Amino acid sequence: MSAQPIIEVRDLDVYYGTSQILFGIGLSVRRGETMALLGRNGAGKSTTMKAIMGLAPPRRGTVMLRGEAITGLAPHRIARAGLGFVPEDRQIFPEHTVEDNLVIGHKKGPDGQDEWSIDRIYEIFPLLDPLRHRIAGRLSGGEQQMLAIARTLMGNPALLLLDEPSEGLAPIIVQRIGELLRQLRSIGATVLIAEQNMHFCMGLASHATVIDKGQTVYTGTIDELKSNDDVRNRYLAL
Amino acid sequence: MTELQAAPRGKPLNLPRLETRARYRDALTAIVAFVVLASLPLFFDSKALLDFVIRCSAFGLFATSLNLLVGYTGMISFGHGMFFGLGAYSFGLIMQKTGVPIPVAFIATLVLSAVAAAVIGAICVRLKEIYFAFVTLAFQMLIHSTILSWVSLTGGDQGLRGGIPRPVFLGIDLGNQVHLYVASCALLVIGLLLMRQIAQSPFGYTLRMIRDNAARASFVGIDVWRAKLTIFVLAALFASTGGVIMSLFVSGAYPEFAYWTISGEGIFINMLGGVTTFLGPMLGTVLFLILNDTVTRFTEYHGIVLGIVILFFAIGLRKGLMDFAIEWYAARRGRGEQA
Numbered sequence: 001m002s003a004q005p006i007i008e009v010r011d012l013d014v015y016y017g018t019s020q021i022l023f024g025i026g027l028s029v030r031r032g033e034t035m036a037l038l039g040r041n042g043a044g045k046s047t048t049m050k051a052i053m054g055l056a057p058p059r060r061g062t063v064m065l066r067g068e069a070i071t072g073l074a075p076h077r078i079a080r081a082g083l084g085f086v087p088e089d090r091q092i093f094p095e096h097t098v099e100d101n102l103v104i105g106h107k108k109g110p111d112g113q114d115e116w117s118i119d120r121i122y123e124i125f126p127l128l129d130p131l132r133h134r135i136a137g138r139l140s141g142g143e144q145q146m147l148a149i150a151r152t153l154m155g156n157p158a159l160l161l162l163d164e165p166s167e168g169l170a171p172i173i174v175q176r177i178g179e180l181l182r183q184l185r186s187i188g189a190t191v192l193i194a195e196q197n198m199h200f201c202m203g204l205a206s207h208a209t210v211i212d213k214g215q216t217v218y219t220g221t222i223d224e225l226k227s228n229d230d231v232r233n234r235y236l237a238l
Numbered sequence: 239m240t241e242l243q244a245a246p247r248g249k250p251l252n253l254p255r256l257e258t259r260a261r262y263r264d265a266l267t268a269i270v271a272f273v274v275l276a277s278l279p280l281f282f283d284s285k286a287l288l289d290f291v292i293r294c295s296a297f298g299l300f301a302t303s304l305n306l307l308v309g310y311t312g313m314i315s316f317g318h319g320m321f322f323g324l325g326a327y328s329f330g331l332i333m334q335k336t337g338v339p340i341p342v343a344f345i346a347t348l349v350l351s352a353v354a355a356a357v358i359g360a361i362c363v364r365l366k367e368i369y370f371a372f373v374t375l376a377f378q379m380l381i382h383s384t385i386l387s388w389v390s391l392t393g394g395d396q397g398l399r400g401g402i403p404r405p406v407f408l409g410i411d412l413g414n415q416v417h418l419y420v421a422s423c424a425l426l427v428i429g430l431l432l433m434r435q436i437a438q439s440p441f442g443y444t445l446r447m448i449r450d451n452a453a454r455a456s457f458v459g460i461d462v463w464r465a466k467l468t469i470f471v472l473a474a475l476f477a478s479t480g481g482v483i484m485s486l487f488v489s490g491a492y493p494e495f496a497y498w499t500i501s502g503e504g505i506f507i508n509m510l511g512g513v514t515t516f517l518g519p520m521l522g523t524v525l526f527l528i529l530n531d532t533v534t535r536f537t538e539y540h541g542i543v544l545g546i547v548i549l550f551f552a553i554g555l556r557k558g559l560m561d562f563a564i565e566w567y568a569a570r571r572g573r574g575e576q577a
Contacts, residue, residue: 076461
């Protein structure tokens with residue numbers, strides 16, 4: 001594993017209007033890691049994701065992508081710098097076909113990588129293959145989630161940001177998404193997943209950052225978190 | 239072009255080819271439309287008809303270019319008329335002061351309009367919705383009051399008087415009504431064809447993507463600001479061309495060409511014709527000019543009549559006439575297939 005993190009977030013403060021949501025959030029993800037960003041509903045997970053992506057510009061703190069500050073840049077610059085964002089509400093293009101969605105998402109990575117072709121997507125996402133000419137808005141929630149992830153991969157991101165990928169999906173579908181993410185991890189993708197569902201992340205993530213009330217309260221490997229009953233009970237139990 | 243559109247160069251990415259056939263069809267339609275329009279003087283000996291079509295060309299280019307902003311990109315500009323006025327004044331002044339050939343003055347006018355639109359757009363397109371509308375309106379008023387107060391250059395509220403010289407160029411004499419008519423039709427058809435190409439290009443689809451959800455477009459990697467500025471400048475060029483036609487038609491330029499009511503008429507035309515189809519604003523232009531001409535002949539309170547008409551479209555139909563016709567046709571065909 002390389003020493004320099006793919007992404008490093010330091011002392012992030014984010015406000016919505018006058019109310020402060022994040023209080024000095026910090027986290028870092030190294031190449032090939034799958035980091036789970038855990039916390040209860042309202043802890044600030046989605047806001048952290050949006051702040052990293054430039055959609056909720058931070059008032060203080062820095063976001064470094066592969067050693068370069070991207071804090072305060074416009075979202076499209078951050079996207080082109082190599083962050084691929086899969087938002088909570090997926091935001092596929094509902095009136096276009098599955099394949100059109102993939103084509104729209106295609107761009108080269110920050111170093112000119114062009115590793116993802118439509119055919120490779122269908123290899124990794126075999127469920128999307130038979131749906132390629134279907135209108136994306138008529139897919140099921142799980143299919144749309146897969147499409148949103150696939151579309152983002154088409155942009156050859158250095159880091160994939162997933163906001164609550166299991167939200168609102170049936171358990172069997174959640175399992176499928178989990179398998180898919182394990183497969184992405186096995187091919188070396190670097191991923192940051194915001195999740196409320198700790199069990200979903202257990203067999204999937206290598207590391208975890210726990211946040212509560214807008215602050216980082218735990219950072220470590222997922223195995224350490226498993227054995228740390230104190231943190232789990234205090235910040236993650238319902 | 240954004241990098242997104244340029245990206246698939248490296249590796250063949252089975253992009254669905256923007257149907258070349260549809261492009262040929264558009265070009266063919268344009269040629270047929272031009273031939274039909276240009277041959278009208280052979281069959282009808284009516285000066286009023288030719289005048290009407292010339293005015294349709296001026297307003298049609300203006301209204302269709304406004305639809306590139308309103309309908310395709312979701313930018314409601316209340317100041318688009320400033321480029322119509324700017325086109326008319328720039329062209330008139332260049333012709334009066336320099337006496338260069340007409341095409342040179344036309345191109346110089348386009349350059350001036352592009353520069354003005356780039357500066358004004360750079361300030362405006364960052365703003366959203368009502369703020370964008372108001373700031374464009376403010377720039378319109380700025381240009382209008384500059385025209386009014388800079389009497390030595392523009393003639394103030396009297397307008398550019400003394401006529402615009404129209405020297406013969408390559409045998410085309412725009413002082414001759416038929417020549418001016420054919421030239422206006424050519425500008426209209428070429429302008430519409432170019433705007434159609436823009437609307438159907440990948441860039442045109444990028445604009446629709448921004449209209450539907452600008453945040454989504456930005457995290458997919460699109461430079462929203464640059465795309466909006468590009469279409470703002472392009473639309474200004476076509477509006478300015480409309481102004482050039484108008485100034486040739488009246489052989490002058492008047493402050494009303496740059497007043498906010500011109501922008502209002504542009505919005506009005508778009509509401510009449512509808513913004514969901516490319517030719518909606520063109521139909522709106524024809525309707526608007528017919529309405530305007532007939533109503534003003536009968537009553538001086540034509541504002542009331544136009545107001546009632548727009549209320550009918552806004553509250554009654556809730557769409558433009560072209561939208562309505564197309565939906566009606568689609569519904570009828572749908573029923574036919576089911577039967």
